[in-house]
Amino acid sequence: MVDTDEFIEEAVARIDDQIGDSNAVIALSGGVDSSVAAALAYEAVGDQLTPVYVDTGLMRKGETEEIRETFSFMESLRVIEAADRYFDRLAGVTDPEEKREVIGDQFIREFEREARDVDADVLVQGTIYPDRIESEGGIKSHHNVGGLPEIIDFETIVEPVRDLYKDEVREVARALGLEEIISERMPFPGPGLAVRVIGEVTPEKADVAREACHVVEDELEEYDPWQAFAAVIGKGTGVKGDNRVHGWIVAVRSVESRDGMTARAQEIDWSTLQRIQSRITGENDDVARVVYDVTHKPPATIEYE
Numbered sequence: 001m002v003d004t005d006e007f008i009e010e011a012v013a014r015i016d017d018q019i020g021d022s023n024a025v026i027a028l029s030g031g032v033d034s035s036v037a038a039a040l041a042y043e044a045v046g047d048q049l050t051p052v053y054v055d056t057g058l059m060r061k062g063e064t065e066e067i068r069e070t071f072s073f074m075e076s077l078r079v080i081e082a083a084d085r086y087f088d089r090l091a092g093v094t095d096p097e098e099k100r101e102v103i104g105d106q107f108i109r110e111f112e113r114e115a116r117d118v119d120a121d122v123l124v125q126g127t128i129y130p131d132r133i134e135s136e137g138g139i140k141s142h143h144n145v146g147g148l149p150e151i152i153d154f155e156t157i158v159e160p161v162r163d164l165y166k167d168e169v170r171e172v173a174r175a176l177g178l179e180e181i182i183s184e185r186m187p188f189p190g191p192g193l194a195v196r197v198i199g200e201v202t203p204e205k206a207d208v209a210r211e212a213c214h215v216v217e218d219e220l221e222e223y224d225p226w227q228a229f230a231a232v233i234g235k236g237t238g239v240k241g242d243n244r245v246h247g248w249i250v251a252v253r254s255v256e257s258r259d260g261m262t263a264r265a266q267e268i269d270w271s272t273l274q275r276i277q278s279r280i281t282g283e284n285d286d287v288a289r290v291v292y293d294v295t296h297k298p299p300a301t302i303e304y305e
């Protein structure tokens, strides 16, 4: 990338131009891409921009509180508590792409209501270069690309980081002074923990995945992975105390990558893996087994669904 400060200056000027006197909205997801796009746009037009964060119940541990704190300087920030509505709609849905559709559709309902409320003509999006490539290639639907503009009729779409790779977005985040928890944050899929739970998404499975993801992120920080997380992949037998139980199987995954398009499973110390196992099974009586995924991408994808 060229000079970061120059990029910011030009991006802010361009956004200012594109938004003009209109009202704009952005879906803030907690990730670095939408955070950078929001910060650039807020710098350009202030409270003419309404950032909307929807708590779907499928977010990382503590994420909603972190968003409230990190973006407390944006007076126009809206935090929408929508977990019950998501879980209601996800009941009985097991197909991965159908999950994405339901989540994307519910998101549009939540977002559209807020966009209408502030009379927004402009949509700001945190789409980055690899999102566009993967969507164009039809590998997987990314609900942060395409969905919103097709359904809600905005006059203008502003994508300030559309030509950047993730590492470049992080550089911009640092230069903007965004907190480390945002600038260094691992990518998190749009559908959230729903793609880290195989089969039906229930509040219980989402909770198991959330707590386990937190343990994995915490224990593997020193490996500096592109992404490290846990997924609930099924049920199996185990022994807890004197009882034979039928508990959750949690898979741990940690990968290196530049852009998410290919990835290598990381080699992790046995002692670290054992600590992760003992924390995850110790903190939750309903987890019977923890496994480590050694598969690269390809042939696997990074996420489980």
Ligand code: XMP
Residues within 6 Å of the ligand: 100, 140, 141, 142, 143, 144, 187, 188, 189, 190, 191, 195, 227, 260, 261, 297, 300, 301, 302, 303, 304, 305
């Ligand atoms: P996969 O699993 O396809 O993931 O190897 C590549 C990168 O994309 C993220 N990912 C998603 N991001 N919506 C998103 O916004 C999605 O539906 C989605 N599926 C995967 C994944 O976390 C990884 O960083």
